[in-house]
Amino acid sequence: MTTRRRLLIGSAALLAGAAAGIRVLAQPNERVIPVVARKFVFLPSTINLKKGEPVVLEFTAPEVVMGFNAPDLKLRTDIVPGTVAHVRFTPDKAGTFPFLCDVFCGDGHEGMSGTIVVT
Amino acid sequence: MKVDRREFLKLSALGGGAVLASSLPGCASLGGGGEPDFYFVQLSDTHWGFNGPVVNPDARGTLPKAIDAVNALTVQPDFIVFTGDLTHTTDDPQERRRRLAEFKQVVKGLKNQDIHFLAGEHDASLDKGAAWKEYFGETHYTFDHKGVHFIALDNVSDPAARLGDEQLEWLKADLAKQPKDARIVVFTHRPLFDLAPAWDWATRDGDKAVEILMPYRNVTVFYGHIHQENHHMTQHIAHHSAKSLIFPLPAPGSQPKRDPIKWDASAPYRGLGFREIEAEAKPVKYDIQEMPVVKA
Numbered sequence: 001m002t003t004r005r006r007l008l009i010g011s012a013a014l015l016a017g018a019a020a021g022i023r024v025l026a027q028p029n030e031r032v033i034p035v036v037a038r039k040f041v042f043l044p045s046t047i048n049l050k051k052g053e054p055v056v057l058e059f060t061a062p063e064v065v066m067g068f069n070a071p072d073l074k075l076r077t078d079i080v081p082g083t084v085a086h087v088r089f090t091p092d093k094a095g096t097f098p099f100l101c102d103v104f105c106g107d108g109h110e111g112m113s114g115t116i117v118v119t
Numbered sequence: 120m121k122v123d124r125r126e127f128l129k130l131s132a133l134g135g136g137a138v139l140a141s142s143l144p145g146c147a148s149l150g151g152g153g154e155p156d157f158y159f160v161q162l163s164d165t166h167w168g169f170n171g172p173v174v175n176p177d178a179r180g181t182l183p184k185a186i187d188a189v190n191a192l193t194v195q196p197d198f199i200v201f202t203g204d205l206t207h208t209t210d211d212p213q214e215r216r217r218r219l220a221e222f223k224q225v226v227k228g229l230k231n232q233d234i235h236f237l238a239g240e241h242d243a244s245l246d247k248g249a250a251w252k253e254y255f256g257e258t259h260y261t262f263d264h265k266g267v268h269f270i271a272l273d274n275v276s277d278p279a280a281r282l283g284d285e286q287l288e289w290l291k292a293d294l295a296k297q298p299k300d301a302r303i304v305v306f307t308h309r310p311l312f313d314l315a316p317a318w319d320w321a322t323r324d325g326d327k328a329v330e331i332l333m334p335y336r337n338v339t340v341f342y343g344h345i346h347q348e349n350h351h352m353t354q355h356i357a358h359h360s361a362k363s364l365i366f367p368l369p370a371p372g373s374q375p376k377r378d379p380i381k382w383d384a385s386a387p388y389r390g391l392g393f394r395e396i397e398a399e400a401k402p403v404k405y406d407i408q409e410m411p412v413v414k415a
Contacts, residue, residue, distance in 0.1 A: 067279060071316035078279070098317045098375065104244035104278040107208050110319070110377060 030054045030088070037066035037079050037101060040108030047116045049091050059085040067103035070116060078103065091118040154266030154302075154400040160189055160196040162393045163343030164363035166241060167225070168218040169207035174366040174379040177387070182225055184412050185364050185393055190230045196395065197264065199231055202343035202361060203239030203275065203308030212250060215242075219254045235262065239308045239343065240275040248276035259286055261293055267398055268297055272307040274322040280309055281323040291331050302403050305332065305340040310360065312353050315371035320345050329353050337403045341396065345371065346379075348409060359407060362392040388412040 035057055036043045049055055059068055061079040068087065069076040077085040101112040165182045175181060189199065206218035219242070226234065236255045243251045248258045258273035270293065274282050282290075297303065305311075311325035322328070332338045338356045346363035349371065366379040367390030383389055388411065397406040 065278070069316065069319075071313075100317060100319055102280065102316075102319050102323075104208075104240045104275075104280070106210055106245060109208075113376065115375075 030056050032056045032058055034058045034060070035068075037061045037068065037112075038063050039106060040101075040112040042068075042099070042101070042112065042114040045114035047114065049116060049118045051091050051094050051118050054088070054090045057087040059087070064105050065103050066101050066105055066112075068099060069102040070097055070099035072097045073099075073116065075099075076102065091116075094118045156397065156399045157197045157265050158194075158395055158397040159264075160192075160199045160393060160395055161202060161341055161361050162189075162199065162364060163202040163361040164204040164239065164346055164365060165201070165222065166204055166207040166363070166365040167222040168209065168214075169365050171366070171379070172382075174382055176382060178365060181364050181388065181391060181412060182222075183228065184388075185391075186226065186228045188410060188412060188414075189393065190228070192395075195231050197231075198233040198235060199229060200235045200306055200341070201226075201237065202306055202341060203237045204241045204343060204363075205236065205239065206242050207365075208241040208245060210245065212246065215246070215250045216253070219250060223254055235269070235271065235306070237271050237306055237308055237343075238273060238275050240278070240280070243273075243276045244278040247278075248273070251276075259289065265398070266400060267302045267304055270303065270305045272305060272311075272328065274307055274309045274311070274325065279323060280319070280321065282325070282328055287324065287327050287331065290328060294331060294335065297335065299334055300336050302398075302400070303332070303335050303338045304398075304405075305338065307340060307342045309344045310342055310349075310351075310358060311340060312351060312358060314345065314349065314351065314360075315377075318371065318377045320371060320377075329356060332356060339405050347390065357405075359405075361394055362390065362409065364391055364393065364412065367391065 031053060033047060033055055037059060038061065059077065059079040061081050063081065066079040068079060075087050075089060077087050079085045095118055097116045099114050099116060101109060162185060167182065169178050205222045209215050238248055238251045238258050243258065251258065258276050259271055261268065261270050272282060273286060274280055277283055309322045310320055311322050311328050314320040333354065340356065340358040342358065343361050345360050346366065346368040347360065348362060349360040351358045368377055368379060380390060391412045393410050395408045395410060
């Protein structure tokens with residue numbers, strides 16, 4: 001991960017800006033985790049995090065519009081092909097939290113899910 | 120004398136064919152408020168075109184069996200409603216139309232052709248309802264029947280499971296014409312409340328629809344999507360989901376994934392079915408009777 005790339009990280013709070021191609025400076029201690037959403041899987045589907053560690057989930061969708069939704073963590077974003085969607089947060093509790101695609105994307109959509117594991 | 124359909128059936132059985140001509144068709148009888156009671160049938164989630172022998176080796180036979188079961192009802196319902204996912208999704212627009220056309224042909228086998236259709240995400244989400252509209256018309260609409268105002272809402276044409284501001288405004292305008300004690304039934308595919316958001320069993324802006332409905336004292340929602348019976352209250356508004364006619368799904372949040380429940384050869388069609396809903400005027404209530412696809 002280059003310093004330049006780290007500086008080009010947006011945030012969940014600025015999703016509208018991210019969708020418009022505007023990028024936001026990242027905090028220097030944030031860990032960036034790229035996640036690809038494609039039919040019908042998130043890669044990776046298990047995201048391991050540490051409690052108290054700031055992270056940025058950096059989503060791309062090469063095929064069709066997808067959604068990322070982790071309801072227990074109150075995190076969600078649309079993932080539009082051709083753009084990068086950023087979800088920035090700091091997990092404040094340990095546990096296993098499911099997430100799913102919440103934009104219907106075809107036969108297999110119902111199985112498109114994953115888990116965030118916070119230790 | 121008030122005789123509802125079930126009492127009528129009992130009388131018929133006991134009396135060797137008692138006939139109350141005024142009660143037919145639909146065996147409507149006058150409720151205390153002057154509006155007749157009646158009943159309708161809800162079928163849901165038929166997923167025509169689905170292929171998965173592990174969960175349903177009779178995917179093409181289940182809907183016809185349900186149609187036979189409805190046709191065999193002693194008293195035919197006033198109307199029938201299908202609450203979405205008529206067909207199983209496909210990326211191929213031509214195949215989608217073929218499935219919709221075939222479904223439409225199959226349900227012509229129902230004796231009662233007063234049928235109301237709703238779309239599910241499998242029918243409508245990949246093309247924003249374009250193909251569905253070609254076969255079944257508008258995806259949200261209203262109709263009135265014997266004193267009940269029925270509202271069909273579309274929370275599937277948007278693949279992100281939103282009703283959208285335009286439809287919410289339409290709902291608000293429609294309800295503005297109704298008195299606050301109107302008997303209102305809402306049909307929809309997805310639940311309007313957050314039943315299990317981690318399984319996508321929700322409508323993104325469903326809370327807005329519930330808020331618009333809340334001032335009305337007699338509102339009941341019937342929906343599909345979750346392939347099982349579920350009963351939930353948002354204050355005084357009751358929400359009842361229906362069984363599927365293709366495969367059952369596990370109870371909300373009962374396991375990590377919402378994988379279909381496998382077919383049990385020792386109890387075929389278990390967990391599948393349709394329902395009769397008896398609409399009574401005074402007091403306003405809806406008696407639900409779950410019916411199997413095939414009788415044991």
